[in-house]
Amino acid sequence: MPGTETDEEVRALLDRLRIPGVVDVHTHFMPQNVLDKVWAYFDSAGPLTGLEWPITYREEEDRRLQILRGFGAVAFTAMLYPHKPGMAAWLNAWAADFAARTPDCLHTATLFPEPGVDAYVRQALDAGARVFKVHLQVGGFDPTDPLLDTAWGALADSGTPVVVHCGSGPAPGKYTGPEPMGRLLARHPRLRVIVAHMGMPEYGDFLDLAERYDEVRLDTTMSFTDFSERLAPFPAGEYGRLVELRDRILLGSDFPNIPYPYGHQLHALERLGLGDDWLRRVLYENGAALFHVKHAA
Template identity: 70%
Template sequence: MSTAEVRAFWQGLGLPGLIDVHTHFMPKNVLDKVWAYFDAAGPLTGRPWPITYRQEEAERVALLREFGVRAFTSMLYPHRPGMAVWLNAWAAGFAARTPDCLHTATFFPEPGAAGYVAQALQDGARVFKAHLQVGGYDPDDPLLEEVWGLLAESGTPVVTHCGSGPVPGKHTGPGPIGAVLGRHPELRLVVAHMGLPEYGDFLDLAERHRHVRLDTTMAFTAFTERDAPFPPAELPRLRALQGRILLGTDYPNIPYPYAEALHALAALGLGDDWLRAVCHHNAADLFGLPGS
């Protein structure tokens, strides 16, 4: 599937381009380890996962621009204490040299987390990533209480892998992150991957909390539908939440072409207005980007 196919998709909707809230850029040594994990069909995947866009960093950025992606993120995440500060330093440098990247940061439950999150916000971070499955931590950890407070108070979105796909983690599912939302209802939580496979539970969470959003990363594609199909009975709720669904793809770490994610959204049959909101307008509103 060509670049022209991606461009034809958004041009056909009358959009100025796409906004992708879930793309991965990270230090090369970290990304190499991520790719090696996928190559080995690690225990969290358990199936072949060929990386479609295994180019050098500059080529991957250029390709997003050729696709017509107007803004994107550099989702990165620590799996142990002591990583977040240097990941945030790398991400700040990447955002500085990549103006169409929404400056991304991360955190881990550790002493000092609130301090470096505050510093990242001061340095211009516009979105954070939290990966409860890979990090293996409880979002309700007391060491993160001040972090969630800072993010809620500043209105900074945090894209969070809190669903139990592809395999459950000790702290995944709607319960742990729901406890955080109970104390921080103003938190702009973006549930990654539509919360798969607990789609209905995370739609419930979005209906209860007006600032909760969900991103479409890998959901609805043939690759995901094989093991975690989206329940057709939930489509009316997906339509009703039109203003709080955001395009995400997991680029470049996807086992199919970028256009496939877009066609999977169109195949839901929720209409062009829904697609325009999901693929551009909702994220433009969330991040204060022009053309919303």
Template identity: 70%
Template sequence: MAVDGDERVEAFWRGLGLPGLIDVHTHFMPERVLAKVWAYFDAAGPLVGRAWPIAYRYEEDERLAVLRGFGVRAFTSMVYPHKPGMAQWLNGWAADFAARTPDCLRTATFFPEAGAEDYVRAELGDGARVFKAHVQVGAYDPGDARLDGVWGALAEAGAPVVVHCGSGPAPGKHTGPEPIGRLLARHPRLRLVVAHMGMPEYTDFLGLAERYEGVLLDTTMAFTDFAERAAPFPRTERGRLAELGERILFGSDFPNIPYGYAHALEVLARLELGDDWLRGVCYGNAGRVFGI
């Protein structure tokens, strides 16, 4: 099965002279966990005020085939816990998934709990290449003392952490730029990838990227027609996007998006920041971060 517009994905990256795409924000997770995530989005009408249809609601093998058919050369398996005792189980699944899926960047996660620093250091030693933190779903303060050793280990290793910390699509108790600003003040060498460009607090998170050289941002869902209706990116900030071009990475949220994959790429071109900027965002920047 294909979604309308899928045939335009390859034309997009070929037109830029790229060898394909690197997508730093894709979700592969245990089936029963993914089913719960999809149930959340199915109920997103009352949660965020509108329908959220899953565009790529396929079995795992078919989802992999779709991504590879798009020309995605490397991607992630963003997993995240919502309670204690869950992170290590997810990490075990993600390690197995990466072992049988060589184009997946091995992904790991954590939660504020006893032993978190130990299992994060073990994941780093075993080859985890990117971590996921979801402040909204986990409902925790990133400055929780139980995470101090975790952040220290990640900063020491220079490991990228994709962190959902903006207040979209619905705010949480600890979302927004202030908790992340306090975290970076304590761990300024952290390599944080702010998911969704920090939506809707774009301006504040761009400011953090300007202040801390390890802060990157991913484009996941930002600039799309779906996101612009609720959280438009300020036109006045496009110059800062250009200036931070080497620290912006393409992310899609595949498969959990309510539109075709091509749209997430085409809206980047719509920003009119030039082909060199697009080449960096869609491949070169992530290639440098992950050594691809």
């Protein structure tokens, strides 16, 4: 049972913090044939990674859910994303079904700049989607593409958070980095963007956007871990800004596609030494408030 040796360690941390569990805003569940292709990409050290990336939790769907819940996840997402036109509506249909049979999953949806995007984004929202995922690196599109303008407006008006992989890690893309997102936010300043991976490696620039726009948040996915610190270390001089933005940093993990045990992400956050109040907010309270998660202690 890969990685489960940290179960007790994680539970001890949650007990010490007096929180009922974690709200993980960046976990991946998707159709098995799509996930198989994602895993094959990591196995081949594809061009966006270029390094060995073992999948720690390569398990069947039910087993992955059991493992994640075993780590105390009381709410999580089904992050999925298209890499070409014609995929998003199909992925959204799968995600709606997954959320219906998985009550602790936050109903997740996605989008792509294509004709019809307005209609299927509205359909997803009407069906109860609570969070969207956008991957500018994999999708290879400009977030300010005019085809997306109405969709972004609908997401902003509804207050629906959007987790966006917009940083240039692990490899830069044509539309990654803070500049494209800055243009998007200038047009839709109320859009609830959650910057994935803390904006790795442009951490400071994305912290700037969070300071400029009240609805911008960041998720911790893979940040501060030994794996990422070797590749794109978070600057110690920015720790003070993490404290200042303590209400807008959310736990993310990238489960199951991580090359280390789940508990290491939590340990990496704890060892920052920013205090139990900060850690409590990041692991549970901020996500619970944003997504109206109610869970008895």
